[in-house]
Amino acid sequence: MNLPTLVRIEDVSKRFVMHKDKSIKERLVNFNTSKRHRDDFWALRDINFDISLGSTVGLVGHNGSGKSTLLKVIGGILQPTTGTVSRRGRLAALLELGAGFHQDLTGRENVYLNAAILGLSRSETDKVFDEIVEFSGIESFIDTQVKFYSSGMYVRLAFAVAVHVDPDLLLVDEVLAVGDEPFQRKCMDKIAQFQSEGRTIVLVSHSADQVGNLCDRVMVLHGGLVQHDGDPAEGIRILRDGYETDRKAAPHFPENGPYRFESVVAETHLTEGGVDVEVHVRVEIRDPQPDWGIGLSIDTPLGATLYAITTFDMDVQLPNTRGVHDVTFTFPNVSAGAGKYIFNFGLGNKSGKNWDQAPAVASFDMPPTSIGHGILRLEPRAVAH
Amino acid sequence: MSKMEADAHKRAATIAEQPLELIGQSSGFIQGTKKSLVEIWDQRELLGLLVRREVKARYKNSSLGIVWSLFRPLIQLLIYYFAIGQILGAARNVPDFAIFVFIGLTVWGLFSEIVSGATTSMLANAGLVKKVYLPREIFPLSAVGGALFNFLVQFVVLLIAIAVVASFPTDARLLLAPVAVLTLIIFSTAIGLVLSAVNVYLRDTEHLVEIALVVLFWASPVVYSYTFVNQALHGNWLEQLYLLNPVTIVMIAMQKALWEAGSSATGRLEQVWPPDLELRLVIMLLVSVALIWLAQRLYSRLQGDFAQEL
Numbered sequence: 001m002n003l004p005t006l007v008r009i010e011d012v013s014k015r016f017v018m019h020k021d022k023s024i025k026e027r028l029v030n031f032n033t034s035k036r037h038r039d040d041f042w043a044l045r046d047i048n049f050d051i052s053l054g055s056t057v058g059l060v061g062h063n064g065s066g067k068s069t070l071l072k073v074i075g076g077i078l079q080p081t082t083g084t085v086s087r088r089g090r091l092a093a094l095l096e097l098g099a100g101f102h103q104d105l106t107g108r109e110n111v112y113l114n115a116a117i118l119g120l121s122r123s124e125t126d127k128v129f130d131e132i133v134e135f136s137g138i139e140s141f142i143d144t145q146v147k148f149y150s151s152g153m154y155v156r157l158a159f160a161v162a163v164h165v166d167p168d169l170l171l172v173d174e175v176l177a178v179g180d181e182p183f184q185r186k187c188m189d190k191i192a193q194f195q196s197e198g199r200t201i202v203l204v205s206h207s208a209d210q211v212g213n214l215c216d217r218v219m220v221l222h223g224g225l226v227q228h229d230g231d232p233a234e235g236i237r238i239l240r241d242g243y244e245t246d247r248k249a250a251p252h253f254p255e256n257g258p259y260r261f262e263s264v265v266a267e268t269h270l271t272e273g274g275v276d277v278e279v280h281v282r283v284e285i286r287d288p289q290p291d292w293g294i295g296l297s298i299d300t301p302l303g304a305t306l307y308a309i310t311t312f313d314m315d316v317q318l319p320n321t322r323g324v325h326d327v328t329f330t331f332p333n334v335s336a337g338a339g340k341y342i343f344n345f346g347l348g349n350k351s352g353k354n355w356d357q358a359p360a361v362a363s364f365d366m367p368p369t370s371i372g373h374g375i376l377r378l379e380p381r382a383v384a385h
Numbered sequence: 386m387s388k389m390e391a392d393a394h395k396r397a398a399t400i401a402e403q404p405l406e407l408i409g410q411s412s413g414f415i416q417g418t419k420k421s422l423v424e425i426w427d428q429r430e431l432l433g434l435l436v437r438r439e440v441k442a443r444y445k446n447s448s449l450g451i452v453w454s455l456f457r458p459l460i461q462l463l464i465y466y467f468a469i470g471q472i473l474g475a476a477r478n479v480p481d482f483a484i485f486v487f488i489g490l491t492v493w494g495l496f497s498e499i500v501s502g503a504t505t506s507m508l509a510n511a512g513l514v515k516k517v518y519l520p521r522e523i524f525p526l527s528a529v530g531g532a533l534f535n536f537l538v539q540f541v542v543l544l545i546a547i548a549v550v551a552s553f554p555t556d557a558r559l560l561l562a563p564v565a566v567l568t569l570i571i572f573s574t575a576i577g578l579v580l581s582a583v584n585v586y587l588r589d590t591e592h593l594v595e596i597a598l599v600v601l602f603w604a605s606p607v608v609y610s611y612t613f614v615n616q617a618l619h620g621n622w623l624e625q626l627y628l629l630n631p632v633t634i635v636m637i638a639m640q641k642a643l644w645e646a647g648s649s650a651t652g653r654l655e656q657v658w659p660p661d662l663e664l665r666l667v668i669m670l671l672v673s674v675a676l677i678w679l680a681q682r683l684y685s686r687l688q689g690d691f692a693q694e695l
Binding site: 003004005006008016053054072075076077078079084085086087088089091093095100102104105109112113116117118121122168196197198199 | 390392393394396397400401403404405406407408430431434435438441442512513514515516517518519689690692693
């Protein structure tokens, strides 16, 4: 089926002018020099894209890359300096939960108010009111003023309203990490339901894990430009590379630290009935300290950590003399599903001081599984009784 | 095909029928006005809720509730009645001085509350402005609604007071009242719209407005009657300037409409009215309508950057 376009962004740029003087006095005093008292800053530059119905788009990027600005431009909250945004269908924005809540009103009154802000009429709200209350799980407090709510209750009610307004397009800005675990589960289920109902979701997130799980399209922004648009795994890799470049550009680990990674190499061995992974780590010790250890984690390309451990938890005696030493980690019979996995390494001591880090330093590929697919390598059997 | 898939197909079909619409307010003069009006009209239900929120939240935790909104004008009435009426002696030349002052205070209360409420409305709703797109005019408009509610309560009290201690004019003069109130609402909403937008960029505005309101209070015939002005200035250019103030014209019209003693008193208490008061009022109404249109156009120019300036 050919899905219609829901949002069209054409040549959108956004400039922020930052005035250093806000008061009339300063403006009058600096009238002639006012050009000098403003800073221009392009938050977005020549952005072009379409979002079609039913897709879930993740906007990722570093702090200040323009992703939240872009989300606000799509939502119509900010007007682009140049270019146009066109849109159709109903929009609901989860930019800040409970933005329209009034402290002195009861939960019930706030539900109606917030629903109206999100574009629902009174009769439409009446229809979904019970569902909203049930979803939020705060039935007994619905007639209490919201200022007496706990922060968890507050966001739950706000989220409940937002997901019940029947949006075609849902904008989400880092608000999914709210509430307790069962409620987060509920939120994720709701998002999944939205996806299967053919709604469009645009979300801004710092969690590569979340983006990887939810999105079928990822846009990486950098300095107001779109760096990547498309495949999520590739997008997350580019984002990680970007972090990595930033990290190297600002080395907070001195080159002459007491311990340093020389190299990390991973290899897989196919054995009968399983896959063994070996990692050879070469560490240079320049200035032996009372204790040291190696920490490692295995991530999926989408950023979910599968496993993490440090040598302090392992039965190993590491050498602690000046010079270069080799350590080999062996992971016999790794039962992870097919695909690429990534090693992150770190060097430090027991009290948590870090001397060197090597994120995404090595990777290994797991061969296709014989049956089934997923993140685990299992060989289930089914027997009928 | 599952139900969800069917829903998805239906959604796609519905969406495909709708045209892609440009987001943001257009700054075209005629076209833009129409679009803005339609947008605001579409949000009337929300506007009603916001007004209710404004009124409700104000008195939510007080046991006397709405009575408080009457206290301030009544206390003001008492102060002006004794201090200016009896001690300074204004009441000696103004018949039914209490009624006269209360009419002025009610009109003035509406004007000042709309202007000051609207001015701060964008800042008060900054959380919403920054997070959700709505036609932003509804925030100053909800301040107008809140002020209107207070006005209505006061106005009812005023009518009761007139019925008890004085009498109503019985001729066409009464018709001046609705026209005057309408003029005042439109005029002060226009001022409020502009000030609310300007206040986003220059926060000094709300303090300036506070001071300007104090000055304007004494520049309007609230506690002294127009007759005093006429006696002092004898209709010179300064008096003509005085009469160019829409609030003054509205106030005098309200006094003529509801203050029977002002028209019937003779001798020392006899009052004069500005020439062509009715015509002036109608002109002010037309000017106000033009002003509110210009104000809305200016507002829609300025509102594009609200979210980043707040």
